[in-house]
Amino acid sequence: MWVDYKKTPNLISAQMWKDLLEGEGLPTKLIPEGDILDWAEDATFRVMVPKGREHVADEILRKL
Structure with missing residues (x-):
């Protein structure tokens, strides 16, 4: 099962989050x-x- 984590305004920014x-x-x-x-x-x-x-996603963002 998948849950929403973030909404992005376009495909380019969504792909950056995915990467x-x-x-x-x-x-x-x-x-x-x-x-x-x-x-x-x-x-x-x-x-x-x-x-x-x-x-886990929150921890990844905290490292930035």
């Missing part, structure tokens, strides 16, 4: 807001992490 979290070993998914068939590069995206691992 940061996955670089530290935390699996991440990107899901566009709204209908998946209507998404574009400038659509809002949700950065998702596995349920129960949100604290």
Whole structure:
């Protein structure tokens, strides 16, 4: 099960979050807001992490 961790304004920033979290070993998914068939590069995206691992993402951000 996956939970929302962060919302980003576009695909580029979502990919940057994904790269940061996955670089530290935390699996991440990107899901566009709204209908998946209507998404574009400038659509809002949700950065998702596995349920129960949100604290790991918080620790990764604390290290920055």
